[in-house]
Amino acid sequence: MALSSRRLQPLALVALALLAGCDRGSPPATDAATAEAPRQAPAWVAALEREVEAIDAAMPGDFGVYVHRLGPPADAGGLDLGGRRAWYLSSTIKVPVAIAVLEAVDAGELSLDEEMQLKASDFVDGSGDMLQHDPGERFGIGTLLEKSLRDSDSTATDMLIRRIGEDHLNARIAAWTAGGFGQVTTIQQVRRDAYGALHPKVAGLDSRQILALRQAEAGEPRLQALAAALGVPRAELGDTSFEQVFEGYYARGLNSATLPAFGRMLERLAAGELLSPDSTALLLGHMRAITTGSRRIQAGLPPGADFAQKTGTQQQRACNVGILDPERGRDGATVVVACAEHFGELAQAEQAFQALGRALGAMPSAGG
Template sequence: MRHYGAQPGTLDRGDDRAWYLSSTIKIPVAIAVLEQVDAGTLSLDETLTLAQTDFVDGSGDMLEHKPGETFSIAALLEKSLRDSDSAATDMLIRKVGEDHLNARIRDWTGGGFGPVTTILQVRYDAYDPVHPGVAQLDNMAIVRLRNADAGEPRLQALAQELGVPRADLDADTLESVFDAYYRGDRNTATLPAFATVLDRLAAGELVSADSTRRMLDHMRAISTGDRRISAGLPPDTDFAQKTGTQLRRACNVGVIDPGRAREGATLVLACAEDFDDITQAETAFQGLGRALGDTVLDAEGG
């Protein structure tokens, strides 16, 4: 947490460790896209065509559309940020390029982020060590895994997609599969590094005023944050945020009072791990929201 204002201060309980970010990586993706819009190399009205290879499991409605349909970059940004749609996000990453995206993140932060990949690549990277045949599965086989419950049923579904016995998978549990992935550096960052992105975004240092406003408005209107930090904040708190969720991992990052930027905004970034049920993480995030309302925000208001 980093607060600007009459009583500024920083509280960091992350021990400078890198956290798996899940869908919160959609913030830097959107910034990289809007940089190119500001530079005139992309247009918000430009359309991208949905390909069969763009489909990936997750939130949002892109899986309900058909390959060949077109979407404006403006629409994909909204879907990515507000609805956390992973297919929309991967289309945007495809447009700007992973190498360019990661180079820009390094320029904004000076370090602290691991390589950011497409959401679909996360799935391949997690399952690849389990069986050599994973790399040959098409993305729709990966998407179909979502129909099985998390845990042993999903590993059985993976074996079925591969056409091999469950015993051929080098995996004791689904949790161990993802824990191994989390130990890598892909799609991770230290919370201070991510805070730098949020700080510079709110301060208008990364994209134009119009693009900053677009980003923050989308983040204010996300459809996935009602049970996390915002649920503990005082009513009507101006909170531009993004959530991320993966197996036994969850994050919630954002800026409270972003319009005040370094005059009075509060950056808040929280991640949770190894919970048995997502409601445990949500309860912890809500407690953080209440604590912020009772201390930092109340002191600033008073």
């Protein structure tokens, strides 16, 4: 259980909204009799907070949740149970990658029809079908975007990052969120950074050698395979376990963010502030059609719920982010950012996400 040490007041989101709406040119009120009392959060906020606390208590490890509903004062509000710290995002970083790509499309700096050549250095393990293709094949930006979001194809994602540039991507994320994100890297770089802490020779492995490590089971067999690829005795990698390798990587803060920072990005996306209407619709359409979300929040939502989402999974880390009722935009869309850590079996994290989906489904509808 983690909430006891990181519980934040859900009214904080309401207070921030009220401050943002103040007229900076107005003098401060001095008549206590006419001063308005702070608006209380909608009843659904406290109910959802209780549900999330129960979910966190039932799941091994930590469960962080940020929820924010946009809209009129009677409905708007939310809670931040993320502990004011960064959470590892895994494949949910593919959302800001997609936003940056479509932002460049809107600016006329690239086209969805533009083609990129698949290079041997692009290959990285993960889901999707890009690994079945050969170097030299060409793919349109629009196709790569669809594969990255719908299938969570990491090779497609890394190609998109190669096209827009890692520095540009991180600069744009900072501009959208005003902080809260660590450096976002390619997916392949995640592997290189994690394994690179074990031996300097990792820097000399090519992408195919890194990719081949996936054939060994995660854990000690993977480290033995790494030693074999490096041509060194297993002992040269030290006595660090596979789990410790990734915990050391997570501690660096790469590809991580606070939950409110990711939430701010999704809020601006839902409000139409980041992309053109056509690009927003394209992105949300891909997020509605992902192939990796059926066992997480979506599984707990009522049938037919409109949830544009993205999932991410890595060693003892899992996330599910998205927008409920995205068509409502600033008039009632609900942003959800949820991450789990140290959960043991992935099924236990999935049960927590599903329980969150049921809790979200019990919320009153916006404007209702």
